Amino acid sequence: MIEIISVPVERQGLHDITHQVAQLLDEAAWGEGLCTLFVQHTSASLLIQENYDATARHDLEAWLNRLVPENDALYTHTLEGADDMPAHIKAALTATNLAIPIIDNKLALGTWQGLFLWEHRKSGGRRKIIVHLGP
Amino acid sequence: MIEIISVPVERQGLHDITHQVAQLLDEAAWGEGLCTLFVQHTSASLLIQENYDATARHDLEAWLNRLVPENDALYTHTLEGADDMPAHIKAALTATNLAIPIIDNKLALGTWQGLFLWEHRKSGGRRKIIVHLGP
Amino acid sequence: MIEIISVPVERQGLHDITHQVAQLLDEAAWGEGLCTLFVQHTSASLLIQENYDATARHDLEAWLNRLVPENDALYTHTLEGADDMPAHIKAALTATNLAIPIIDNKLALGTWQGLFLWEHRKSGGRRKIIVHLGP
Numbered sequence: 001m002i003e004i005i006s007v008p009v010e011r012q013g014l015h016d017i018t019h020q021v022a023q024l025l026d027e028a029a030w031g032e033g034l035c036t037l038f039v040q041h042t043s044a045s046l047l048i049q050e051n052y053d054a055t056a057r058h059d060l061e062a063w064l065n066r067l068v069p070e071n072d073a074l075y076t077h078t079l080e081g082a083d084d085m086p087a088h089i090k091a092a093l094t095a096t097n098l099a100i101p102i103i104d105n106k107l108a109l110g111t112w113q114g115l116f117l118w119e120h121r122k123s124g125g126r127r128k129i130i131v132h133l134g135p
Numbered sequence: 136m137i138e139i140i141s142v143p144v145e146r147q148g149l150h151d152i153t154h155q156v157a158q159l160l161d162e163a164a165w166g167e168g169l170c171t172l173f174v175q176h177t178s179a180s181l182l183i184q185e186n187y188d189a190t191a192r193h194d195l196e197a198w199l200n201r202l203v204p205e206n207d208a209l210y211t212h213t214l215e216g217a218d219d220m221p222a223h224i225k226a227a228l229t230a231t232n233l234a235i236p237i238i239d240n241k242l243a244l245g246t247w248q249g250l251f252l253w254e255h256r257k258s259g260g261r262r263k264i265i266v267h268l269g270p
Numbered sequence: 271m272i273e274i275i276s277v278p279v280e281r282q283g284l285h286d287i288t289h290q291v292a293q294l295l296d297e298a299a300w301g302e303g304l305c306t307l308f309v310q311h312t313s314a315s316l317l318i319q320e321n322y323d324a325t326a327r328h329d330l331e332a333w334l335n336r337l338v339p340e341n342d343a344l345y346t347h348t349l350e351g352a353d354d355m356p357a358h359i360k361a362a363l364t365a366t367n368l369a370i371p372i373i374d375n376k377l378a379l380g381t382w383q384g385l386f387l388w389e390h391r392k393s394g395g396r397r398k399i400i401v402h403l404g405p
């Protein structure tokens with residue numbers, strides 16, 4: 001089974017999509033299997049991270065922004081905006097796809113794991129994620 | 136088929152789990168398919184790396200520890216210990232899940248590839264990895 | 271279904287394999303499902319990235335080469351050449367496997383997404399990628 005979900009992003013950073021994917025799983029009543037997520041963009045990524053303390057996510061975003069700054073003299077790909085090349089690098093360092101086992105109709109996430117879309121551009125818009133449910 | 140394996144970790148760094156997963160595959164006699172591993176924690180990750188020369192693994196750990204040091208002035212998430220925020224960042228830069236093809240009942244790893252749990256905390260304990268075998 | 275593809279690499283950096291994998295999909299006529307790629311090496315990785323503007327790929331390679339330079343005083347694993355330890359680190363920071371949904375017999379890549387083998391050594395040769403097609 002394949003579904004496409006669309007995630008509105010209004011800013012750079014982590015967007016919690018745990019509930020949206022969990023709801024899709026609830027409706028599918030898939031039993032046991034594997035849920036694969038795939039983001040169809042090269043300047044956004046998928047991440048499983050701490051779902052509880054927002055300061056951990058804040059520090060993670062700040063750390064990556066410092067590691068991959070805008071306006072680095074190294075960049076030659078600059079026509080699409082100062083946040084474009086850092087976005088491609090950040091996407092390359094993180095995940096385009098995730099696979100999470102399904103047990104009893106639910107994502108088998110650990111207690112502190114949430115599911116996030118990590119938007120690396122500042123412009124906002126909508127991002128498409130393909131959700132594949134397999135046996 | 137879904138199994139959960141528990142890995143004892145006694146220190147920060149790479150823990151070889153190749154044998155433990157291979158044994159599970161031996162018992163399953165799965166033929167051909169796909170083995171997906173998923174670690175249920177946000178401060179540990181999964182890695183496929185050089186299985187032969189321990190100096191390569193040592194350098195990899197040392198390099199990441201230097202890139203993501205403890206007590207960085209940037210961190211605001213500090214209540215859970217000096218190794219906690221670096222652990223979340225290291226986990227975000229590495230993999231929460233891996234998928235390895237199964238051929239003739241075995242993981243189709245390359246000659247020099249080993250399978251590791253990468254513990255990013257110093258405290259030790261046990262880590263849970265879900266192993267999913269699919270067609 | 272499992273197939274092994276062999277990719278000739280003549281230099282360090284990104285090698286576009288989109289067409290090679292798409293051709294395999296065309297021949298398989300798989301309908302709907304999941305395509306998993308697994309690279310059997312510890313100094314090469316798999317990447318989904320911008321397929322259009324070569325400057326983005328150039329900057330990505332240059333940025334990672336600067337982050338993980340050769341001849342770092344930290345390295346103790348130096349017997350296999352100056353590009354060997356950086357190659358292991360780069361492989362650990364990027365992906366050994368990718369999973370891409372299949373819709374209507376085709377990889378469900380986004381408009382700007384290409385599929386690349388990222389060779390981290392300079393010596394060249396051939397790299398083996400296992401392609402698994404699942405339901």
